[in-house]
Amino acid sequence: MKLIAVGLLGISLTACAGGQDGERRELFGGFFSSNQEASLETLTPEQIYRRAEAELETGDIDEAVRLFGEVERLYPYSEFAKRALIMSAFAYHADRDYENSRASAQRFLDFYPADEDAAYAQYLLAISFYDQIDQVGRDQGLTFQALQSLRTVIERYPDSEYAKSSILKFDLAFDHLAGKEMEIGRYYLKRGHYTAAINRFRVVVEEFQTTTHTPEALHRLVEAYLSLGLTDEAQTAGAILGFNYQSSPFYQDSFNLLKGRDLEPEARGTGWLRDIYRQVVRGDWL
Template sequence: MTVQAMLRWVLALCLVASLSACGGSTGGAGSADRTQSLEAFTPQQIFERGEFELERGRNDDAAWFFSEIERLYPYSSWARRALIMQAYSYHIGQDYPNSRSAAQRYIDFYPAEEDAAYAQYLLALSYYDQIDEVGRDQGLTFQALQALRGVIERYPDSQYADSAILKFDLAFDHLAGKEMEIGRYYLRRDHFTAAINRFRVVVEDFQTTTHTAEALHRLVEAYLSLGLTDEAQTAGAILGFNYQSTVWYEDSFSLLTGRGLEPRVRGDNWLASIYRQSVKGEWL
C-alpha cells in the first residue's frame, strides 16, 4: 500500500471513529448513523468515508455520504466528484432510479466535464441492466436504446462509446426478439395475418439483428398457410440471397419445393421491394 493510500485509509477510519463517537447507529448493525451532522467535517473527509463504505460493500451508505457533500458543499469541486460517485454507488447497489437521478443531475449541471460521458453511460446502464428476458415489457429497452445513443452520439471519442455500441446492438436485437416471440405465438394459433405483421416488422425494421433469417422463414410458413404463394416464394428468394447457408433457408426450400414451388421473386409486393434492395446492396 502506498503512503498516499495509507493516509486516505487513516482519514476514513478517523471519520468513522468520529461519527461513531457522536451517537449510536439508527440504521441497523453495520449501517452509517445518518442522524448526525457532518458539517464539522471537510468535504474530502466525507468523500473518504463514502469511499470507505464502498470498499465494505455498503453502497447505500456510500451514496448517502456522497449526497451529503452535494448538500453541504454544493458549489465545490468535491460536490461534482461526489455526484458521479452517488450515481455509481446507487448503480452497483442496483438502485437504478436513484442512480439515474444522480447521473442526470450530473449531465445537467456539468455537461462539459470529463465524467459527463460516464454519467450518460450510467444513465443508459440504469435501463439496460434491467433488460433480462424477452418476455418483459419493452419500455425499458426503448429507454436504454435512447440513452445508449446519447453516449454514442454525444461522446463518440470516450472510452464508453464502444461498449455503448455493443449494448445498443444487443438491446436492438432484444426488441427484434420480442417481435419474433409474439409472431411465433400467433403462428402457432393459426393467426397468420397477425403473425405476418410481426415478422414483417423484423424484416423491415430490424434487418441487422440475428432474427431476420428466421423471420423470413416464418413468413414463408405463414404465406403458404394462407395460400399466398407469390409472397412465400419471394420471402424464400430473399432468404436464399442473404442466408443461403442457414437452416432457415433449408427449411423454407423444403416447404416450397414440397408444394412444387421454388424460391423466386413473384409479383410486385413489399417483399419484392426488399429483394430489389438486397440485390443493390441497400438492405442489411
C-alpha cells in the first residue's frame, strides 16, 4: 500500500507539472483527501494556487479560500502569495462573507499599496460595504463607510476600470442615504411630530440637494410648516420647489396647499430656507 501511495503521489505531481488541469483534478480528488496537509507542502505555490482556482470554479469557496491561505502560509514571499491574497478577498465576497473580504482586501492594500491590483482591492473593500446597504435598516454606518471607500477608489484610482462603477455606486449610496432620512421624516410627519420631521427633511435639502429626494423633501416641509402655522417657511419651501422642480408633481401638490390658504410660493422671512433660496435661486453663496 505504501508503494501504491508513493506511486500515486509521483503521478499526481507529474500531472501538475504538465499543466493538465482535468487530470490533475481527478488525481487530487482521491489522494489528497486523506493526506492533504502533508501533500500540500510537496507542491509548488503555483500548483496550490491552481488547485484553489479549480475549487473556486466548482463552487467550493471554503476550500478555495483555505488553499489560497495555504499559498500564503507556505510561500509568503512568492508572487502567487500576492495573487492568493487578492483572490481570497474575491472569494469571500462571492460567498457574501463581507467582513473577511474586507479584511483580505485591506491586508492586500497594506502589503502591496503600489501593486497594479491595489485599485481592485480598494474596490472590493468598497463594495463589501455597498452590498450590505439594504441589510442595515436605519443604521447608516455602513452606508457612510461605503461612500468613503468608493470615494477613495474614485480619487486614488481615477483612471482605473473601477472608477466609473464606483461613481455610479457612490451616487446610488448617496441617494439611499437621503432616502433613509426621508423615510424617518415621513414617519414623524404622519404622527404629527412636525419639528422632528422638519429636521429630517432639512438634512435632505441642505446635504443631499443632488439626490432624487429633494423635491419631495421640499413638499413635506411645506406640509409640516403649514401644520405648525409657519407660513413664511412654507411659502419659501414652495418657492424653492417651484424654481428648481416646477415639473415635479410635488410642486403642484405644494402649490395647491398654499393656494388653499391664500398663500403664494415666494421667499419670505429670514430662516434657513431663505438662505437656501438665496443660494440656489439667486446664486449668492457668501
